[in-house]
Amino acid sequence: MRHLSVPSAQTQHWLEFCRSEKWLAEHTGVSTLDDGNKAIPLNDSAPADGDAVWMGLAMIILEAKAKTPSHWTEHLDPELYLLHKEDWPKAYETQGDVLIVKLEDSIWDAAETMADAMLTQLPSVRLVCADLGVQGDFRVRNLHPLASRDGTVDTRTRIKENGYLLWVDPSKVYFSARLSNERIETLATAKRLSERLNRGIVVADPYAGVGPSMGALLGEPGLLDGYHAGDLNPDAVDLLSENLTHLAQKRKDVNGDVAPLLHPSTVVCSDATTWALDESMKGSCDLLLVNLPHDSIEHLPHVLPLLRRNQTSVLRGWAIVERAQEEECKRLIEDAIIQAGGRTESLGLHEVKGFSASKSFVCFEAWIELAE
Numbered sequence: 288m289r290h291l292s293v294p295s296a297q298t299q300h301w302l303e304f305c306r307s308e309k310w311l312a313e314h315t316g317v318s319t320l321d322d323g324n325k326a327i328p329l330n331d332s333a334p335a336d337g338d339a340v341w342m343g344l345a346m347i348i349l350e351a352k353a354k355t356p357s358h359w360t361e362h363l364d365p366e367l368y369l370l371h372k373e374d375w376p377k378a379y380e381t382q383g384d385v386l387i388v389k390l391e392d393s394i395w396d397a398a399e400t401m402a403d404a405m406l407t408q409l410p411s412v413r414l415v416c417a418d419l420g421v422q423g424d425f426r427v428r429n430l431h432p433l434a435s436r437d438g439t440v441d442t443r444t445r446i447k448e449n450g451y452l453l454w455v456d457p458s459k460v461y462f463s464a465r466l467s468n469e470r471i472e473t474l475a476t477a478k479r480l481s482e483r484l485n486r487g488i489v490v491a492d493p494y495a496g497v498g499p500s501m502g503a504l505l506g507e508p509g510l511l512d513g514y515h516a517g518d519l520n521p522d523a524v525d526l527l528s529e530n531l532t533h534l535a536q537k538r539k540d541v542n543g544d545v546a547p548l549l550h551p552s553t554v555v556c557s558d559a560t561t562w563a564l565d566e567s568m569k570g571s572c573d574l575l576l577v578n579l580p581h582d583s584i585e586h587l588p589h590v591l592p593l594l595r596r597n598q599t600s601v602l603r604g605w606a607i608v609e610r611a612q613e614e615e616c617k618r619l620i621e622d623a624i625i626q627a628g629g630r631t632e633s634l635g636l637h638e639v640k641g642f643s644a645s646k647s648f649v650c651f652e653a654w655i656e657l658a659e
């Protein structure tokens with residue numbers, strides 16, 4: 288195949304020129320020559336060697352270099368691709384080596400072929416699953432395995448977020464990588480609180496899932512004195528325990544030495560609304576995380592008593608609220624703080640992401656002081 292040999296620095300210019308003239312050969316790419324020049328593949332309609340248009344550049348004959356596909360759809364049979372052109376999934380999510388994808392009904396007959404194409408394109412993926420929606424009280428995804436690289440269909444896998452490792456299992460426990468920025472914000476808040484109190488803090492994370500917030504907090508030297516973490520979903524608590532053990536082992540103090548043991552270091556599988564009935568937990572925390580977005584506000588009266596009294600403490604939570612009801616939501620949060628015997632120093636609420644046309648997913652943060 289004819290190739291135009293161009294100095295490396297001019298590659299982009301000549302590629303664009305040949306593309307605009309429709310002289311580029313299809314299904315093949317640019318190669319690097321021994322002298323450092325780049326070889327641009329040309330089709331039969333490109334002018335002959337020596338034409339003035341090439342400005343004296345040499346033409347050479349090379350074998351066409353196979354172009355590596357840049358998208359999984361390029362591994363599909365072209366006829367099959369065109370048959371469902373508009374319906375192939377445009378996006379997918381990965382958790383560790385598990386790929387999760389929502390499918391249009393029209394794609395189901397070709398779902399396995401699609402999953403094989405994804406495995407071919409994405410070497411870090413082991414298992415491709417169709418997402419059939421959330422189910423049950425713990426809002427866990429119903430996943431249907433479509434294709435596996437090694438025959439295993441276990442959805443337990445490990446992810447890395449903001450530098451820490453977490454075991455997750457998308458078919459058993461809720462986890463959203465899209466909220467990783469929230470964990471960074473939680474860490475920033477915890478650091479401000481620790482500076483304000485001038486000591487390490489104790490956090491309560493009663494809706495912890497696999498523990499992503501704990502990952503962010505435990506990674507910060509000297510920040511935490513202790514924690515109460517838990518979830519009502521037993522599968523979540525299994526993964527949470529494993530993650531906390533690993534995160535705690537890696538902890539360092541501010542000098543980079545092995546950090547002192549955390550106290551408390553409670554992991555519980557129980558309804559968060561019952562935690563404050565336990566005298567050892569009541570009034571024991573400086574920072575309270577409330578992440579049950581559909582019910583966070585209703586749960587506040589039950590969990591606020593976990594915060595220490597007669598000092599500044601922080602409530603940080605997430606909720607799904609009607610767009611027009613954000614002020615009403617703030618009022619409900621303030622009411623719950625007053626009912627708990629508290630005074631609000633500041634209360635912020637902002638949208639993190641859209642949830643539906645009428646609802647938004649918000650984060651709220653209140654700096655408060657509960658009286659004795």
Ligand SMILES: C[S@@+](CC[C@H](N)C(=O)[O-])C[C@H]1O[C@@H](n2cnc3c(N)ncnc32)[C@H](O)[C@@H]1O
Binds near residue numbers: 424462517518519557
């Ligand atoms: C939205 S998820 C948040 C998980 C985790 N904090 C995260 O950011 O990935 C809510 C979690 O609360 C748990 N949950 C639901 N009801 C609960 C309750 N009454 N008490 C404690 N945990 C509960 C669910 O199992 C789920 O893991």
